[in-house]
Amino acid sequence: MxxxxxxxxxxxxxxxxxxxxxxxxxxxxxxxxxxxxxxxxxxxxxxxxxxxxxxxxxxxxxxxxxxxxxxxxxxxxxxxxxxxxxxQNIDVERAKMAKDRAEKRLSEKREDTDIVRAEAALRRAVHRLKIK
CATH class of the missing domain: 2.60.15.10 (F0F1 ATP synthase delta/epsilon subunit, N-terminal)
Structure with a gap:
């Protein structure tokens, strides 16, 4: 043991x-x-x-x-x-929505988009989904 x-x-x-x-x-x-x-x-x-x-x-x-x-x-x-x-506490639907939002922000390539923040949000959502 x-x-x-x-x-x-x-x-x-x-x-x-x-x-x-x-x-x-x-x-x-x-x-x-x-x-x-x-x-x-x-x-x-x-x-x-x-x-x-x-x-x-x-x-x-x-x-x-x-x-x-x-x-x-x-x-x-x-x-x-x-x-x-x-x-067991990860909300899959919430993580999917966060992933979609982050991907949309990154794909729009707007000048006022905080790229670092959007990329971090995407990494968090992807990891939550991977664990679940």
Whole structure:
């Protein structure tokens, strides 16, 4: 049986996860990274993507992460995310509408369109749909 570490995923609005887990895999800004108990301490930024972890029963869980930071300690991983959603809480219709809106904004090529913001909205919607 794998040794456990503690995972906390927190957003400005609420705590999303606070439990013991076997492994955490997160979307670091320099690439995906995995953490087991006893990992070397480090701090990194996160990009939009999927946070995966195995709970104490060995079941793999998925969360959408909208950027933020991760602190890794030998026995704990803390994720401070701009926003995060468990797989079962993702609203597919809302994500599809957000994807369509972002694609429309990008295809119109209007001068007043904030391209960076529209591209970020598109990445968030695509990742939500991919997780679901």
């Amino acid at each position: 794998a040794e456990k570490l503690f995972l906390e995923v927190v957003t400005p609005q609420k705590a999303i996860v606070s439990e013991e887990v076997e492994i955490v895999v997160a979307p670091g800004s320099e690439g995906e990274f995995g953490v087991l108990k006893g990992h070397t301490t480090f701090l990194t930024s996160l990009k939009i993507g999927t946070l995966r972890y195995k709970d104490t029963k060995g079941k793999e869980r998925f969360l959408f992460i909208n950027g933020g930071f991760a602190e890794v300690l030998p026995n704990k991983v803390t994720i401070l995310a701009e926003s995060a959603e468990r797989r």
